[in-house]
Amino acid sequence: EREPPLRVRALVMTISLDLPKQILNAHTEARKQKNIKKEDVGGMLVKNAKNPEAIREKKLEPRTDGTQCLNGRSWLPCYGDLQTVIMYESHKLKYSIHPSSEKMYQDIKKLYWWPNMKADIATYVSKCLTCAKVKAKHQRPSGLLVQSKIPEWKWD
Template identity: 35%
Template sequence: MRPIQVYAFRAEPELLIQIKDAKKEDQDIQKSVEMAKSGHQSEHTVSADDILYVNNRLGVPNVSDLKQLILKEAHCSRYSIHPRGRKMYNDLKDHYWWKKMKYNVTEYVSRCMNCQQVKAERKKPVYNKL
């Protein structure tokens, strides 16, 4: 009888791996994780992988590269095609949470050159009344 070999594979999204790694850099997220584990914050939960969820939204650590990655994906992907700030924020707030998220979204959209060109085409010319 031949021995049976069993292999187990676990697929995990790259973003979750980056969030786990970045969690070590953010003291606020670490404190929130500890408080959620002890039961002090009801809206915060921690998954088995030690990932923080705030009201069932993924808690993103305060690491600018990670936030920029999420914002770029939400704004420049083929499926979203440069949404404006309000729509982009509404789409992101269903899945992610971080401090000053709305501010970061509006700042990102305001710096997008494609969005600025579209806005310039739609603006009416200003006539000076003398």
């Protein structure tokens, strides 16, 4: 009495992150008149603060896909929560293995740029519970050191 074999149908699942499209949408949102003041860091977008229509193109260079970059790194505006997505992908995926904030910053800065990036990454890593647990086992406890008593005898 032999059981008939089970039939299995192979399924193909393609997972892709539509990050370039999300970045382009965020750039469009950031360049809107109501948002330009919030996004314009150090005159990156606008030539003159009195004339917000005069959009600057020299500091941010356009790419072929329509996104803007600074020194070859994609600019990530605060719209669309892209910064959090990039930090999550760089920190918590199976292949990244929870890098430290400095390592993560060095990896991310090769491809992306946003204002206050290093501080944002340090904050993100400091809030990671897995990193906090591992760090607690391998590092000395933080806090003030206890000063040893100074011996009391006469010196010649």
